[in-house]
Amino acid sequence: MSITVGYPTIVPEDPSGCDRNDPTELAVHLKGVGLLSVTRGDVAWLHEVTTHLDxxxxxxxxxxxxxxxxxxxxxxxxxxxxxxETKWVEGICGQAASYWPDHLAFGPLSLDCSDGKKATFVHPNAAGHAAIAAQVEAAVRKALG
Incomplete structure (x- = not known):
């Protein structure tokens, strides 16, 4: 038997709850243009896509x-x-260990994180990893009988 782990909730179902005024959570810099941020429509679309994928x-x-x-x-x-203190998923820039980069360049795109944040690219943080690990452990224990 195999165990497949689904994706956590990345963005809320209701995009109006995504007004954090922290552009590094869901934004990227385009060289020479500035910051490209994510709109409420983008949040709703992303929620729909990730829900369907799951x-x-x-x-x-x-x-x-x-x-x-x-x-x-x-x-x-x-x-x-x-x-x-509540989220289990970091945004484009978020809290991460010191070995994570704080600047990345991809052709005309560059990512510059500030205030000690790192390029986390929408990954679970420590709390998210702990919560997901507990669920995976329970599934493994159940599979082992």
């Missing part, structure tokens, strides 16, 4: 008779738009 992953996993670990449900309310 549903496809779940369906394929269950069709194969394998175990799906639903991290989206448990991470609702802990998305990238929440305050640091």
């Amino acid at each position: 549903a496809v992953i779940r369906a394929v996993t269950e069709r194969s008779g394998d175990e799906y670990v639903d991290t989206a449900t448990s991470s609702k309310g802990h998305d990238v738009c929440r305050p640091q």
